[in-house]
Amino acid sequence: MRPIRWDGKQLLLIDQLRLPEDLTWITCKTVEDVAEAIEKMKVRGAPAIGATAAYGVAIGALANVEKNKQEFQSAIEKVCDRLAKTRPTAVNLFWAINRMRSVLSRHENDDVPKIVEQLVKEAEAIAEEDVRINQSIGRNGLPYVPDHARILTHCNTGSLATVEFGTALGVVRTAHAAGKSVHVYADETRPYLQGARLTAFELSHDGIPVTVITDSMAGHLMKTGNIDLVIVGADRITANGDTANKIGTYSLAVLANYHDIPFYVAAPLSTIDFGLASGDQIVIEERSAEEVAMIAGKRIIPQGVTALHPAFDVTPHELITAIITEKGVVEKPNTERMLQLKQQ
């Protein structure tokens, strides 16, 4: 299932706000269409956001192909700035935008149509690479999934969070395909319900056993010996291995460590921000309280009562058993071991 499709000029996205009951596509014809889709979380997931933003730059380039060089470069800078303002935490967004920006500097002596062609190619390359990267993450994670594993996961880290296949769910898919009889317990993941709505949708579609639990059930399942491992995704991993991920991840890590259950993070290298030394430097997105106050369009909090909505939290690297990437696995991550991964 590919939730992000490019027809050479426009971007088609599954509207994830309407899953699982309605599988509908939206067509992004302009940069603003793309920016709004990311801001409103019609598309979400760190790698998916990165690829979507890259295609947003490509759409902006096609729209400005008639401009002279200077006007074109100025227009693309404005496009990049707009897309960079959509969501602050997932570093893949900025990684992808910077990669598109590097095309401009690499081809600064080419004419505008040539630059446009190269920008479109770069966006397509980012998307195709993501699928291969996810499959590598899956292979590298396979040894960490025992047969009959009962796997707890949080949020959605599958095809709907990437271009295809997924990161943490990519490890699950790989284990299932290798004949391991895994069973996934999917945290519903309030308030957006990525687990209940998206992970359950993906895994049931693929015939992988999945049981949805409320976020508050995870500790009980661990305490009663029903979880063998926890595997989650990431939005930004810093140089020491601290990991920002969907709100609720930190609680799972503390519980897993208390119950001596392995806690894995699966993510591509594009999610690692070596420019930040530790997780306390990560900007945590604050989203609207209304997204907490409402479920399926129904208000569950009295009018006038506010709600907090930090969309992510940070898990200290000391609580992470291993970080699984396409380049290899960092066990007991710390600054030294993360650097070794980078230098491989």
Ligand SMILES: CSC[C@H]1O[C@H](OP(=O)(O)O)[C@H](O)[C@@H]1O
């Ligand atoms: C493949 S990692 C996806 C990552 O992104 C999610 O956040 P959001 O749904 O708000 O974009 C969540 O943190 C996942 O782990």
